[in-house]
Amino acid sequence: EVQLVESGGGLVQPGESLRLSCAASGFTFSTYWMHWVRQAPGKGLVWVSRIKGDGSSTGYADSVKGRFTISRDNAKNTLYLQMNSLRAEDTAVYYCAREQYVNGWTDSFDIWGQGTMVTVSS
Amino acid sequence: EIVLTQSPATLSLSPGERATLSCRASQSVSNYLAWYQQKPGQAPRLLIYDASNRATGIPARFSGSGSGTDFTLTISSLEPEDFAVYYCQQRSNWPPTFGQGTRVEIK
Secondary structure, eight states: OOEEEEEOOEEEOTTOOEEEEEEEESSOGGGSOEEEEEEOTTSOEEEEEEEOTTSOOEEEOTTTTTTEEEEEETTTTEEEEEEOSOOGGGOEEEEEEEEEESSSEEEEEEEEOOOEEEEEOO | OOOEEEEOSEEEEOTTSOEEEEEEESSOOTTOEEEEEEOTTSOOEEEEETTTEEOTTOOTTEEEEEETTEEEEEESSOOGGGOSEEEEEEOSSSSOEEOOOEEEEEO
């Protein structure tokens, strides 16, 4: 079964750090672009970051650039999101998602994890 | 950044009825538009990609159409499990962006 399972969320104070993990199974993880998408409570979806299958290329939303770092360990089939200098506005459920490949990369997301909640509050 | 505007915000319908959801882009996205369904407490699920292609395992009652700036998701006959929030997403311009969602609720 193709599956993504996030972990690492929690309650932190403004300015603190947190690292999210996403364990993948059921597919060849190292060949897929992977993404993080977040959703603030009661709000819509916002793309956060992406990383190529071999880790050679990354991208970030302007709102997190310079504070968040995406990475992956293909030997462990795991995706990471290191979040530093957290702000109240980073409070959200964070989903990892696999980019769909259909005759090419589609920049749409066909497999999602269940999400992990990050709360930034003093 | 391309802004996607979904309408209506809420759609109140009965099971068996047809649902028509709209997504309008602030500039052309060609056919690079996807639709997702999200139920409470769950992750989104990909329904449609590249405007009109159903994702794997998606029932035929879901269809997508449109190109350029105007897109439609149609659910031909609502099943009880279809009541949810639906989001559109464009991939034409970086970064990918989502609409604010349309809630389909039971009338």
